[in-house]
Amino acid sequence: MKAPVLAGVLVFLGLTACSQAPEPQPLPSPTPQQVSFTRDIQPILNSRCLACHGCFDAPCQLKFESAQGLQRGSHPQEVYNGTRSEAQTPTRLGIDAHTEQQWRELGFRSVLNPDESGQSLLYKMLQLGKQHPFPPNSKLPDHIELGITRHNQCPTNEQFDTYAKQHPLEGMPLGVAALSDQEYAKLAAWLEQGAPFDKQPAPISQADQKHIQQWERYLNQTSPEQQLVARWVYEHLFLAHLYFSDQGQQTRYFSLMRSSTPPGQPLKPIATAQPNGPYDGPVYYRLQAINDTLVHKRHIALLLDDAKRERIDTLFFATDWQVEQLPGYAYHDRANPFTTFAAIPARARYQFMLDNAEYFIRTFIRGPVCRGQIATDVIRDHFWTLFQTPDQDLFITHPDYAQKVSPLLGMPGQDDDILDAGSNWFTYRDKRNQYAQLRTEAYRRYHPQGAALSDIWNGEGQNTNALLTVFRHHDSASVQRGLIGQPPQTIWWMDFPILERTYYELVVNFDVFGNLAHQLQTRLYFDLIRNGSEQNLLRLLPAEHRQTYLEEWYQGTGLIKRKFSYAPVDIQSPVAESYQTAQPYQELTQKLLSEFSAINAFAEDPLNRCQQDSCARTQEDDWIQQSDKQLTELSQWQVKNTPAMHWLPEVTLLRVHKDTEDTLYTLLRNRAHSNVAFMLGESLRHQEERDSLTIYPGLIGSYPNFIFDLPAQSLPLWLEAMKGVKTEKDFEQVVQTFGIRRTHPRFWQVLEAIQAWHRQQQPLEAGVLDINRYKNL
Template identity: 80%
Template sequence: MKAHILVGILTIFAAVACRQAPEPQPLPLPIPQSVSFEQDIKPILDSRCLACHGCFDAPCQLKFESAQGLQRGAHHLEVYNGTRSEAQRPTRLGIDAHTEQQWRELGFHSVLNEDEQGQSLLYKMLQLGKKHPFPPNSKLPDNIELGITRQNQCPTDDQFDTYAKQHPQEGMPLGMAALSDQEYAKLAAWLEQGAPLDTKPRSISQADAEQIQQWESYLNQSSKERQLVARWLYEHLFLAHLYFADQGQKTRFFTLLRSSTPPGQPVQPIATAQPNGPYEGAIYYRLQAIDDTLVHKRHIALLLDEAKRERIESLFFANDWHAEQLPDYDYHARANPFITFAAIPADARYQFMLDNAEYFVRTFIRGPVCRGQIATDVIRDHFWTLFQSPEHDLFITHPDYAEKAAPLLGLPGQDDDLLEAGTNWFTYQEKRNRYAELRTEAYRQYAPKGAALEHIWDGEGVNSNALLTIFRHHDNASVQRGLFGKLPQTIWWMDYPLLERTYYELVVNFDVFGNLAHQLQTRLYFDLIRNGSEQNLLRLLPPQHRQHYLEQWYQGTGLLKRKFSYVPMDSQSPAAVQYQTDKPYTELGQMLLDQFADINTFEQDPLNRCQQKVCARSGQSPWIQQADQQLAELSNWRLKTTPALHWLPEVTLLRVHQDQEQTLYSLLRNRAHSNVAFMLGESLRHQEERDSLTLYPGLLGSYPNFIFDLPAKSLPLWLETMKGVKTDKDFEQVVHAFGIRRTHPKFWQVLEAVQAWHLQQQPLEAGVLDINRYKNL
């Protein structure tokens, strides 16, 4: 009976949602008093506009995280263009231009300057959005294109009237719940007053100033050895948001830059496309405060303190070594960091990366690259990552082997000549093949008993960076410490050459403004790195079983890559691990959970690996434990028994609240594929019947695709209605009853509640979430 009533109510809701958009609404009057950008306007931009205008793929390159972004304005060219034949000139805020005139010379047009009628482009866009609101919690019309496939319209003042006639429902904020009357009135008043920018740089505390002085002094010493290490550190830390002390929500963050000016003078950033780009002149490593609003996608926090400096000193300078001369920044130096930094002991370089492995792996798929298909096209939706112990990595322990291997570890992509792309690629692929053969033979010789669990880095028993879980969310991904979720289909085991090559290929040497040849070679080589990490893991399995698992990972068209692109699998070397069943991979997964329990931040994962009657986290409020218990079944959902999985996007946030408390879960859809070896045709390789869900207790991902918001008492009803979904209409009714659509009257309040919860739970990690991928369900 209850079910029939619910269906009836949902049908009524759906009918209401299908009503046509109302007539244009009258506009609120601007507030009469003077408006401050810093006090009145910036909070609105941070909470309403930055959610779409905070990354390189911000519509029309219009970015709102700082006053400089507003002043810069908009540009008709998109940063992300994988088909361009020539590299595009970089347009990075704070680096590639600094004055309004310089931005105009680069092709940006103002959104703040008034036209003959006294209205700016931003004002007119806000007016258009306010005049044409959508019915509350309605599904947007199909003709409004959203997401990363949208062809951005970037009209100038002269083109706005035509745009408004052709796209009357596409004002700002695009396809979202409208601004409140008060928010609109403040923005309108500020724009009518000439959009004054009264922002000022924040002062730096005395304690932070002292830290800056100490670190800049440390990084700019005169000896060749110190200069070489400083360059290596800079190239590995330039994406970090560095902080000196954890002060909770008041923590100040800094970025490390190459500057043409020495410490004590104002920082003058060296504007090269890559951090190791060529520059004629003295280079100084400087720390600059970050005054912009933090955006989660680009915020990768890393601590700099006295312990870190002591660790650097002990790793890099405990033993005597000499740099005969400093390498330059030419093609070969950029292409092969193993030769460029060969003078620095390899164990120091690798150990520093291991110490901070979560940060380094996050840089692969976060930072300024806001559309990560170059990296995410070739990874599974869920996998664990391990690292080879330095004591058992031949590149670290055997200098003679490293000397032979280093010349073969160069990376493609530095030469972006389209005509030379094919020849260039085969050159690097051939080097990779020779290296793989050298590596296989070397490990057979130096580890005749085969790979063992002891060869996996254990974080010295205390460092949880040793175990990572990675989730792919189509064109972006998330990294979390610990082995989380059920046993994934694949596990990566990375040694130093694999880790460093991945970092230089996807981070240091990758140019988001690069052309087709550059991006294609980057993508193809990362495919080889993934395969190398997976094949390294196979060395832990009995040789007679390796082919079976490799075939499972590369089904269908993956056979082509196994035959013509990847190196032959080592089916001869033994494994030192002892197995009891004919399912060694499953056994290995359990061994990892058992052996590394002390450093596994998810040693107990009751939401996904529950083997008890009570599937709930300890230490939580009783009502949250009850929610855990109810939701734990999600990890067992499969399409055959729960068709609703078909309609769930990659990242769904579930906000559950009771009284004045709230908690958050991330529902992560893991899409299964026959293989992930190709750039195109992903839908053809999607094996939807094998899709699964992982339930994460908290916020995972920078781009929520949808939010369900419900009181704790409604969880059982939500679960039952989800399990009853059979058709599009069924799912749409559930969305309308429990979901927060883009047009929901409380959309912004719920998003703010999610971000406030994250800031409270993880103040060092929190930043503004990006809703460019929020689905129109």
């Protein structure tokens, strides 16, 4: 994420050669009156800087979600580094250090302290950006590098003059429309006044305090059974932004944390790299208020109300079970949650995850592991996700089977010795494939009739978590409820072992600060999990067709994985479903849309599955329905029939407005591949002529790649212009006419309008969007 941000300040790369800068523009004078951080400065940071400087991948680790991040400053090491040979020291705000001196000892450098000239690094970066604005709506010079592959330079105050000479066009905010005179004047004044902070954490309401006390009391009971359930709940909710009641945009969020201090005392986080990291001493589970500005890419909200606590009681303690000895945090305890939590009824664990399936899928689809192309290279660009009903999951229904296979379900990554990485991988691969073979044999024995649609969890007829859609956006991904878009090439059907392993491998056990061996093993094992989800889906198809579909999904180099990594597909067991054609997969997708329409949040998807006259959302205003109808043809676009798609990025936001109203669509480019069995070499497997579009009425994705903004009456003109594109020059003309380039005078206003629309439509989901991946079209 790198782009605009006032504090993007010290992040930037640039080229090694000097750039010829235009004559510097005069700078506005700082605001003469006293400036307040809370009232005047933080709103600017939130709207102009946080769009690039948030979360682990903030350039130079300079974060603006909170005053603490700004005070902490920058660090030359990047958090995301898939090639490092040694694990990196964690640098999480609020956990790994708590004072400015402690951060300095960890290598962070101030961006606020002035040098002998009286100016801070942040001040100089803002000056550089304001002195060299770009021509309105112009394409940026090619030498300005953008995106997550940019090498951030992170100069110190003493190095700034050299940086400015080499990169005169790379001040802050980077590569976007400049700050307004008023914004710059306020920031300049605040920095001249010594960058004082007046912000205090918002007080916690009495109602929220009551909820905190109830939950902390509940999660810190003393019986071994309650302690084990509390640990399991914590390890499954630590990434959530928890809330007790829906108050719209005023909802307060909290994090569940491990603390060395009990309820009633100040919370002291246990600073292990992973939530199940080893710790000597008593562990307490505490709730801490989130006072940071919310950024969309890591805001995963989950309701934690009285009903949730009652549900936990019902699921986990409805039957009698006992703990002989509480597990510790040794290697095997962390690597295999199936043995660690074996005492807890498997049905309770699985059902809790099903109840909140969107949250759990979102944690690893949008969580820290899924940053960058290599992390997302092993999933398709568009697929549906289903879950096996607990009553038909042998791990749930047959404890003897669960006990037999549990030792085979451990996951790699705990041992990050690079020299042992290869042998570790083969060991875990072989165990997984042994498990897959045992699973196939067990289902043949216990379900000789084969799989049926009734084996798919139906959400008890009301829970829309049962059907999900995942979109991959090249180097990020998103998940939404419902079966969205035209039927995808593949579908995941997850049972409890698949779902829990995915969560532990990509969320609990993944260390974003880990080394090459840890990250490599994590991603390789996830490839096996994805394959397991797809092969489970094949059980719903006739046996004689399964190998054909598997070969279609794993073409070309995918043959290598089919032969040497994956367990053989079951081509013997029957299927309980009947099919009428030689295209059973296509029949299956239509059956899913028909049989599960009651719990399908997108049972009617008129923009992508237009049925005669029903090609619009009938509940919307007439002008929006008209826009819907005009846009339905997008779902038929492919590169081979619409060359404009060749230049269209993965996530394009289309804002359409009329008078004072507006609506939003997301155009999702689904890249087709011969297979997704490898982390590298995607371009060699990309089948561009088969790329397609899904249009979503709303916002999908945390990282918009581009924005088109147009009045409703101009929508037909935009469509015709797009259909008329034959060359890159044609496409650039469409961008120039209808697009919002990074340098557009209204760039920030349009982005704010989109985020305001999202806050209004989905207040619990909304957060600041990240523009580090906004394309220079």
